[in-house]
Amino acid sequence: MSILIKKVQLNFKTVDILIKGNRIVKIAENIEEKVDQEIDGKNKAALPTFHNVHTHAAMTLLRGYADDLPLHTWLEQYIWPFEQKLTFEDVYIGSKLACLEMIKSGTTFFCDMYWHPLATKQAVEEMGIRAALSTVFVDFNDNKKAKHFKERTERFFAENQDSERVFFILGPHAIYTVSRESLLWLKDFAQARDLFIHIHLAETKKELEDCRKTYGLTPVRYLDSLGFLGPKVVVAHSIWVDEEEMEILARREVKVVHVPSSNIKLASGLFPYAPMKEKGVFLSLGTDGCASNNNLDMFEEMMVASFNAKIYAQSPSSLPAEEAFALATKQGAWAFGLDSGEIKEGKLADLMLVNLNHYLLVPNHNLISNLVYSANPACLDTVICDGKVLMEKGKVEGEEDIIEEARECVQRILERVRKG
16 A cells, blocks of 8 residues: 655645555655555645553543542442443444544554453454553452452463554553552563553552552552562553652653543642653653543643643743643654654654644644644544555544444443443
8 A cells, every 4th residue: 555645744844745555655845656545735734643642442431421520439439330331342332432533633552451452452453543452450459359360361461462553561450459469470470571561650649648558658669669660661640759759750761641631630630740851751641531531632632731731830831832742642652662653754654634724723823832722633634544544534434333333332331230
């Protein structure tokens, strides 16, 4: 498959972009080449697609289900009981809806933590994007449950292989849902197989206080005492950390995911962006799931992240638009060693075209500022991932069927929840 995008704006220049297979092979003016598909780039700008580094994709099925509640009440009384009723098919349908939403809003990679990862893999592969899928691990300090999840994890990685666009990682939920012994076991399991670990960390004040009470340490110090932290550990939230803990995260090269909308909606706290950046912590951006955001829109997440940083630092200069855009694109790619997140010759052909005639992008004094502070998914015209056009002129093939299937799926789940 070959694609030629003609006369598109890229970094303030009008160029052509030639894609062959899944790579960008040439960026230049007036490329003349016979290709399978030619795209008119006039009045459009080419940009790297977004990388959503923390979400729970199939929670699209819980969008609006239990809003305006404290985190632990929300989880224990509403979310977890609902999730107990989910089947493989439900997660597949919810994940397909998530992939549709991500494509329509310019995201072509996400890092997920949810049940039935093989269902999510099926959805991702059908929809044409990329994902890192976590195998969830929760034992609630119960030895019997720990044994079950260890056996399940071993069996999963023995029986399942990564594919070209999907790879599997470990997903211990949090320090308050996974025992010390299991965290140590997961650390060793990951190191033996060179796997990433994806975990929630220091999300709430309650988590901080409970960790101090139970272990005599704060969450980051607790994981560090286990030798758990390292370059292939991805931690979401990390709000309740002090400066010494930030230094630990930086020293261990941990990948921290800023999840601003969820943090604010659940009143978990304001993320300390400026101090994290000053300490050299590696940062990226995620949306969290649709039950706590309630969307997967990385345009919105960039804006909220920037606003969060400005309020926290009491400075309008904190987290400017260029940095916010980098968090949502190349920082997410670098977190997982992906050859994407930038439009350059030789890079993976993951890119989007925005409509420069959309009223939210006019006037165009500064395109990146417009994207961060003004734009929304309606500004998108085309999305390409792995050298394949997934959305053109704002439309994704089969999107109406995906939406209707999700509606019907939710009704079946609610009926099961009502029956108990």
